[in-house]
Amino acid sequence: MKYDIRLKIVYEYRSAVIDARHLLRVRPVSDAAQTARNVRVVIEPRAGEHQRDGDFFGNDVDTIAFFVPQTELCVVMEAVVAVQRARPRLETTPDIETLASDALATRSANGASPLHHLGPSRRIAPFADLTAYVAETLVEDARPAGLAVMALTKRIREEFAYDPAATSVGTSVAEAFAQKRGVCQDFSHVMIAGLRGNGIPARYVSGFLRTEPPKGQPRLEGADAMHAWVDVWLGDDAGWVGFDPTNGIVAGDDHIVVAVGRDYSDALPIAGSFVTAGPQKTDHFVDVIPIG
Structure with a gap:
């Protein structure tokens, strides 16, 4: 089965965040049972630093950091994923x-x-x-x-x-x-x-x-x-x-x-730390659409 997938994560901060570092685990894995293609991660505002790496468990991780004030963080992941998982005996x-x-x-x-x-x-x-x-x-x-x-x-x-x-x-x-x-x-x-x-x-x-x-x-x-x-x-x-x-x-x-x-x-799809004051609001939106 093949899917068109879109994930959107939005954070809104009442007071501006002045220093933030996050780990993103939002990219679907590619292994024997599934293949991810055309994977795209868009981050707004643009991160001051952005690196991709893997963690101990083999997850694909985006490491991002911000050094200028921000009142919102938006992460969008889009991918096409084919899944063919064998039925276990x-x-x-x-x-x-x-x-x-x-x-x-x-x-x-x-x-x-x-x-x-x-x-x-x-x-x-x-x-x-x-x-x-x-x-x-x-x-x-x-x-x-x-x-x-x-x-x-x-x-x-x-x-x-x-x-x-x-x-x-x-x-x-x-x-x-x-x-x-x-x-x-x-x-x-x-x-x-x-x-x-x-x-x-x-x-x-x-x-x-x-x-x-x-x-x-x-x-x-x-x-x-x-x-x-x-x-x-x-x-x-x-x-x-x-x-x-x-x-x-x-x-x-x-x-x-x-x-x-x-x-x-x-x-966690998004983890890390940041400096701010007051509460924050977060929303997640997911679309998984079969395409064949």
Whole structure:
């Protein structure tokens, strides 16, 4: 499937920003499952410094800095992305116990290693109640780990309510789990924390969802903004496989990856620091249009 994608992020400052430095993770990745072409990032006002680089997890990062006063920042990313994601063979994955043991035995230390996605991170810390909740599904029987994670994905979809008014960007995993309401970021953090608590490597994925569903299929939740889902490491053969707990499905050709990391902090579309006074306002606009 091929998509024409446009992301617009706007910040408005009540008082002028006099010094600002930001990291942008807005460019879709190119890998075995998707190819990004004609990628263009436009920044207004023009940055005093602008460099492109990659981070530890392989994300494409634009580093920008401003040295003159500004009252607004606008970032626009446009790209054409082709996605052809193979359907994972969940039934051929190891069982949960074997998978957890294999993860600990991994010797690779690069950004894609499961070792970096087993423990606590800045926004995620496993805790007993959530670990037990997830264990109920994972160890229900001796089925392959891929099928167990799929069952967990569907359980979160069924038992958690999609409610944008229920949480904010600062809502903790414990709070989201307790109220079982929130958005894709909350559900992804809950699922990651629960899996890590049971020894299963899981990472956060930031990206886009197809806006227009195929004929006869329901519209997916979260398609009007940047979306989040979970990659789970299912062994050396299967590798990282995407699961979308917001919609209870395996990530497929409707999912376009932009960035991955231990949690939302590693995959923020825009991060950094600036000097100003007073509040700020931000808006995100996303268009994902199928073109063939």
